[in-house]
Amino acid sequence: MKALVIYDSRTGNTEKMARAIAEGASSVEGVSVEVRRIGEMFPLSILADGDLTFYGSPVIYADVTEGFRSFLEHLKRMVEDGRMRMKGKVAAVFGSYGFDGAWVMEERMKRMLENIGYKVYEKACVETADSVRYRPERALENCRSFGREVAEAARGKI
């Protein structure tokens, strides 16, 4: 099973989460994982080839980053044009926030992905900036467990 981790990050917190989630997912037998940061050059077709994609963004002014939003808009257009198909593929959401933004991952990001046709994993992986910075062992272990849990659940379905 192929899994991808696609993320944006401004100050590195969501990036650390992305790497820990990838570690967790790749610890599941038969799962290969690639990590890509939004803004790097890569073909969107890797998303259609993958079975499971983890999507991550920090919360900026009560929303995802502009880069993340624009990325999903490009993807949505490809789906609407019939050039890509996400139906039946599994997505899972993660991200970090500073104070009151957990709902952006729990609600907005999930909805954005459902609108493209993904089946979105119910649980999201959400950490505060402080826990990633000051309690990284616990925060990143949560991320590794999340990666493992979702990859195991998705593997069962594929």
Ligand SMILES: Cc1cc2nc3c(=O)[nH]c(=O)nc-3n(C[C@H](O)[C@H](O)[C@H](O)COP(=O)(O)O)c2cc1C
């Ligand atoms: C310009 C700016 C706006 C932010 N707005 C919010 C916000 O509306 N709600 C929130 O909970 N955190 C907010 N934060 C905090 C970030 O979500 C938090 O620091 C996060 O861990 C950054 O992730 P990153 O290191 O991956 O960029 C904001 C941070 C910045 C720099």
